Amino acid sequence: MNVKMTLNGEPFSAETPSDSLLVDVLRLNGFTGTKEGCGVGVCGACTVIVNEVPVASCIYLAALAQGQDVWTVEGLTTKDPALLDAFVEKEGMQCGICTPGQVVSAYALGIENPKASESEIREFMAGNLCRCTGYVTITESVRTYLASK
Ligand code: FES
Ligand code: FES
Incomplete structure (x- = not known):
């Protein structure tokens, strides 16, 4: 098709x-x-x-x-550079496999709930698994991105 x-x-x-x-x-x-x-x-x-x-x-x-x-x-990262800037600034990535999905989900949260609390960020991002960062820097990256909106 x-x-x-x-x-x-x-x-x-x-x-x-x-x-x-x-x-x-x-x-x-x-x-x-x-x-x-x-x-x-x-x-x-x-x-x-x-x-x-x-x-x-x-x-x-x-x-x-x-x-x-x-x-x-x-x-998304071209349309909204703050997205990538936040992950770079807060070092919310390591492996390159999970990171694109984390970045895309952060963007989606920015649409759905740009004023999300930390617990809301963690709940929304729960479907994006990371096996190495422990989620702290990812959560900080998402919070930094949302603050830019
Ligand atoms: S590769 Fe699609 S959810 Fe894991
Ligand atoms: S940074 Fe990708 S699995 Fe942890």
């Missing part, structure tokens, strides 16, 4: 099998910022925004994105 969407604010289309997952279509077309960790919708590494809502692109058919407004970490 030919899947068409708005991707990072630009028209995008790709020929792909009808059962392709969105994470695969993105990565095969150069949007490698979106990572695949668990592949079963649990870790959050593959998070992208579809119509202003975070989705796990590893369990989301590309066909469902037909005609939708999709944003990846590449587009």
Whole structure:
């Protein structure tokens, strides 16, 4: 099938099998910022925004994105530089696998609850797993990003 969407604010289309997952279509077309960790919708590494809502692109058919407004970490950090600045300033990353999903979810929280408390930040970000930072610097990064809004 030919899947068409708005991707990072630009028209995008790709020929792909009808059962392709969105994470695969993105990565095969150069949007490698979106990572695949668990592949079963649990870790959050593959998070992208579809119509202003975070989705796990590893369990989301590309066909469902037909005609939708999709944003990846590449587009979001270009559109809103404060996002990346906050993670750099607070050192909220280490491995590069979970970080894109953390950044995308931080953006989503900025849409849903820009005045989130620390506990609300932690609850919202609970679907983004990190196996090494202990979440303190990630939470600080998200808090710093929200403060910029
Ligand atoms: S790779 Fe999609 S949730 Fe883990
Ligand atoms: S920084 Fe990616 S798993 Fe911890």
